[in-house]
Amino acid sequence: MISNCELRNANCELSSVKRPKFAIRISHFATRLACAFLIAASLAISAAAAADLPTDLQQRRARFMENLGSESMLILWSAPMRVYSNDVDYEYRQDSNFYYLTAIDQPESILVLMPGNRTRKEILFVKPRDPVREHWEGQRLSPEKAVHESGISTVYLTTEFEPFLNAVLSGRPYGSGSSEQDFAPFFTALRNNKAQIAVVGPPPGASGQLPESYVFVNKLRERFSGLQMRDVTRIFRDLRLIKTDYERSLLEESARISSEAHVAGMKAARPGAYEYEVEAAIEYTFKKNGADWGYPSIVASGPNATILHYQKSSRRMENGDLLLVDAGSAYKYMTVDITRTYPINGKFTEAQKDIYDVVLRAQEEGIKAAKMGARLSDVHQRTVEVIKDGLFKLGLITDTSGNQYQTWYTHNACHWIGIDVHDVGDRNRPLADGMAFTIEPGIYIRPEILNSLPKTAENEAFARKIQPAFEKYKNIGVRIEDSFLITGGTLKRLSASVPRTTEEIEALMRSR
Template identity: 35%
Template sequence: MSDLPFGDGEYRRRQEEFLSNMPIDSLVIIPNNQVSIRSNDTSYPYRANSYVLYLCGWSEPDSILTAKFDDGLWQTTLFVRPRDTKAEIWEGRRVGPEGALQGWPIDNSLSINDAEEYISKKIESGLKPSAIIGIDSKIDDIISDSKMSDIPDPRTLLDVMRTVKSEAEIDVMKEASRIASDAHVKAMRATHPGIGEWQIQSVIEGHFIDSRSQWSYKSIVGGGDNATILHYGSNSDSIEDGDLVLVDAGCEVHGYASDITRTWPVNGKFTEPQREIYNLVLEAEEAAIKACKVGSTWNSSHKAASLVLAKGLIDLGILDCTISEALGENLDGPFRNYFMHGTSHLLGLDVHDVGGGRKGDGKPGPTLESGMVLTVEPGLYFASWRDDVEIPERYSGIGIRIEDDVLVTEDGPVVLTAGCPKSIDEIESLISKGD
């Protein structure tokens, strides 16, 4: 009945590494995500919590993974929905506690209806909660009643573990990369002047579903000027002859994400200005991929991309200054007028994976190790409607990003999304072939 991507040993190894670093008077509490209402009695498709998936692969809602140290060893208890024929007729089959114990890498399983009492009693008996809060309000209430001022967060350990992927995880990520690469190729072949952004989205996401996958984030399909909007998502315009389309779309396999961006001309032929910017972004992307080496600092890919882009913007006459002026003291110079985002983020069970490197998560990015997977995604954007910086007429309305998923290895970077073409010649020949 279980459809787990990994064998028991893989999960047990993760649990062991995590729990052996926890204080033995802890009660580890990791609630699964809640079902979200879309409207009235209709919910969004359910996606399990990445930490629960990571530790035991459980993907039904209304569940909580706990662990405590007992009789000299760590034991996990998974609380799940009990079997209930009447409910199952409406909502679908449930695994139930007995089924969970047989098919999932856990030590005990109980009904979710007993979870609150169990957790309260364990805390009363002296165990200290170590919980991920903010997911399940009932659990949050129990924890706040415990009067502990400082609740250790299991993510401190788990986030570091999740940055380095095992062989088994890499295999799943290769599959997600392959499906997303094929989807982009299909979309290129289907492209013609006048095509709707939503129609390209439909080709991409249709391929995901056909491959028994699903999107890992909302697909971005931006034609012309829409490509210069970094988080464009309405995908509702038709794309005119002569315009580029930027497609940022990835899928998820067993919870593991791929994340690819390609930019191509809808009529199958880059104009000279488009070609100039495209080749510059491609050169930056290739330099940044080369920088993804074991022992490199997190910022290496961003530095490499920034250097190429700053120099290229000067060579094309877009910036009129020296390279060091273009780069600025902290890579914050005027090249950032046209390249406003970071170059890389970690990739895994979350598309912007945990473990640092993202602005806002407060953690510096990790030094690169063998087994880490990160994106490399430089871009240049010349929104025609911008009034805060100078947009050269020649490049007005051009937005280009190229993004691949890169595995760091002792033998150098491996591009997991290499199946997705990115040279101008390859792209032009795909589009002209049509469907």
């Protein structure tokens, strides 16, 4: 919001050039053979990626435990079910941190990590099987299946979680065949009043409401001695910022699917159609590729394009409208973010092109600034400089030294992407290998903005001076957004296959 996979798109059609029948038969055979080879290769790649997940999960947990330390116990809960209406729930979506360490996609599960243990450093608790509930809700993971899915070898039922805590927090070992030596570092920390219960907050500050995880630890501290609370939000933030090789492969596939979906949306847009028809074409493409939306799709035509998170998708598109589409697929819990803005009749007007070209130049300059060692703020600032200059030349601001540009450019140009579309991570970290982020400048000429400015002499003078340009460009909203990954020390635009320049867009729209 705010990939080319040649195997999938291999062209297996015969040339239209006339040839002898025998040659055509050979060509058909060779073509079928080539297609079969490409399909087999694609399946092999998918199987290899699946095989990499257990190893990747083990490495993620190992890195987390290195940061956690031997005197700590992490307790991490799965996300709860959320009610949509009455007795109907939303489709389940796992807590991002829980999924990052387990790949378990079901509720009522708990992860415990104890880095200091000699054995059983990783313990997963899953809900007991229940034939009645499974009849209504679907099959739950058995402990054996949970071992296979997560790579965690010690799996208990959630009915054992409280007995586990009662034993371990009282300094007694838990589990068949375990001894005090298996828990020695944590038990020593308990006796020395240094044992830490690690949870995810985020920290609520001095007056904010306590997260449920904090409340839980406070109750433990009332019942067991030697405990301290530790918030490990920062560890997740730092680890998730650097994508593993496995995660990078999923991001690339999410980008491939999302790019295909954007092209499908462009082909569905036309005067007289409704925004939801474009949204349907996009999300159908997600579904047919085994993905889902990573965030509610934004399909905003005409004046709706000036609303950053417009979600109704209900307007009938008119000839001469621009359509702003911000949509990205979630593929195996990895999400990219792509935005394109294009004329539904296939041809930019002069005014639309004026705004579009400024935004495109800003993104191009932002891409140049996104070098190893730079920060997201450096990238954003470069887009600001370009947009200031462009708005001034168009007559939409009168001064490039101040913040007038924020009237029309109202958001930051960059955010991290990953398990969450606005993924966690320190924005001040220098760009490094494995980081994934967006560059998304935008200009939004909202018709009501001048009337909403504070009534000062300065603002009134500003509004008078830019009135002619405002009338020319009002109701135009343009955002251009691509997803990027730093890999091998270079910047890769994951969404490069989606038409982006005015020439590319108009060419695709003519081919519909």
